[in-house]
Amino acid sequence: MAWFKRTAKGITTATEDKKDVPKGLWYKSPTGTIVDADELARNLYVSPEDGFHVRIGSKEYFEILFDNNEFKELDAKMTSKDPLDFVDTKKYSDRLREAQDKTKLKDAVRTGVGKSKGKDIVICCMDFAFIGGSMGAVVGEKISRGVDYAIKHKLPFMMISKSGGARMMEAAYSLMQLAKTSAKLNQLATAGLPYISLCTDPTTGGTTASYAMLGDINISEPGALIGFAGPRVVKDTTGKDLPEGFQTSEFLLDHGFLDFITHRRELKNKVNLYLDLVQNNPVR
Numbered sequence: 001m002a003w004f005k006r007t008a009k010g011i012t013t014a015t016e017d018k019k020d021v022p023k024g025l026w027y028k029s030p031t032g033t034i035v036d037a038d039e040l041a042r043n044l045y046v047s048p049e050d051g052f053h054v055r056i057g058s059k060e061y062f063e064i065l066f067d068n069n070e071f072k073e074l075d076a077k078m079t080s081k082d083p084l085d086f087v088d089t090k091k092y093s094d095r096l097r098e099a100q101d102k103t104k105l106k107d108a109v110r111t112g113v114g115k116s117k118g119k120d121i122v123i124c125c126m127d128f129a130f131i132g133g134s135m136g137a138v139v140g141e142k143i144s145r146g147v148d149y150a151i152k153h154k155l156p157f158m159m160i161s162k163s164g165g166a167r168m169m170e171a172a173y174s175l176m177q178l179a180k181t182s183a184k185l186n187q188l189a190t191a192g193l194p195y196i197s198l199c200t201d202p203t204t205g206g207t208t209a210s211y212a213m214l215g216d217i218n219i220s221e222p223g224a225l226i227g228f229a230g231p232r233v234v235k236d237t238t239g240k241d242l243p244e245g246f247q248t249s250e251f252l253l254d255h256g257f258l259d260f261i262t263h264r265r266e267l268k269n270k271v272n273l274y275l276d277l278v279q280n281n282p283v284r
Helices: 038-041 059-064 092-101 137-153 166-192 231-238 249-254 264-278
Strands: 005-009 010-013 024-028 034-036 071-074 109-116 117-124 159-165 196-203 219-220
Touching: 024 038, 024 159, 034 038, 038 109, 059 109, 059 117, 059 159, 071 137, 109 137, 109 264, 117 137, 137 159, 137 166, 166 196, 166 249, 219 249, 219 264
Parallel strands: 117 159, 159 196, 196 219
Antiparallel strands: 005 010, 024 034, 071 109, 109 117
16 A cells, blocks of 8 residues: 555645654754754864854863863862752752753752863853753852862863853852852962953853853853843833844954854864963964
């Protein structure tokens, strides 16, 4: 029997003969471009036709920046607690457990130490998939410990931000991390060690108000949303229409908040070129 039959309404296929396309084979960018998932991965998760930079996490950034993806992870088992017994639509402790199960991460930031183009570097990278990359006590502590490690071993420090801001479920504990991380970065500066801040999509809220904009050099990927409050909130508050491209990385570059924007495939080269310049290393 044929796998289809012709009817008055057209050609139909029996339910048992229908084949579903597995999820994850294709990616559709906001511009409507369809990209094969394997091709997207080979292109560092950048749509080859329109250059759209797909959001990625610490796993992918570490693969891009560390030589041969070899690094030592610091404080890998550190996890958040629920000091306030916070409950909204569900318990915060349940949210943490669900996020850990879903993402296979312990919290919204990971710290790696390894070589990038042969030079040792400490890299902290946030993961938006973990409760929107929100900044809680563990995020602040891991960043601070990463800075301490960089100071102790006299290494450059890089922060990759991707966050919705402070973690509301930790209230004041979360807000304390703004001052804590900023103070640690001041210690890094006093030690004469370079700090590179990479703002990716999105970098907002308390993250922008602290470590994300304190780099010796602040850089970003194309089209990233960077700001404190979101565009809708700003517009509702001011009652005015916002300029075109407001809070995109290109807008911030034009207004002096960023030093440069780099395509993801050039990220490793640009970071190491800067380190060679500031550390007076010969160009290889």
